[in-house]
Amino acid sequence: MRVLRLGDDIDDYCIKCKRVTNHSILAIVDGEPVKVRCRSCYNEGPYRRCVVPPSKRELQKAALLKQMTEQAPAPPPPVVEAQPARRASQKPARKPAAKTARKKKA
Numbered sequence: 102m103r104v105l106r107l108g109d110d111i112d113d114y115c116i117k118c119k120r121v122t123n124h125s126i127l128a129i130v131d132g133e134p135v136k137v138r139c140r141s142c143y144n145e146g147p148y149r150r151c152v153v154p155p156s157k158r159e160l161q162k163a164a165l166l167k168q169m170t171e172q173a174p175a176p177p178p179p180v181v182e183a184q185p186a187r188r189a190s191q192k193p194a195r196k197p198a199a200k201t202a203r204k205k206k207a
């Protein structure tokens with residue numbers, strides 16, 4: 102494995118150039134470049150290991166998708182309980198009617 106040194110050239114993705122360009126290593130931690138500078142536009146940034154960061158549109162899409170999945174978990178309508186519930190609602194409707202009809206008053 103090649104030992105990296107400060108100032109060495111290294112390929113990395115530049116967010117300004119929006120492509121992989123030559124970079125100079127500015128900082129190394131544990132033998133790994135952590136900060137680099139683009140040789141084309143001199144933009145400094147963290148070493149991205151040539152990984153292209155997601156675009157703004159992709160981030161918006163992901164945020165929207167996350168929002169939708171967070172709002173989605175609504176409990177499904179209880180289809181099975183619908184019939185017994187209708188019967189139960191008939192009973193209390195009769196009871197008050199029966200009470201008023203009796204009019205138990207001493």
Ligand SMILES: [Zn+2]
Nearest residue numbers: 115118139142
């Ligand atoms: Zn650049």
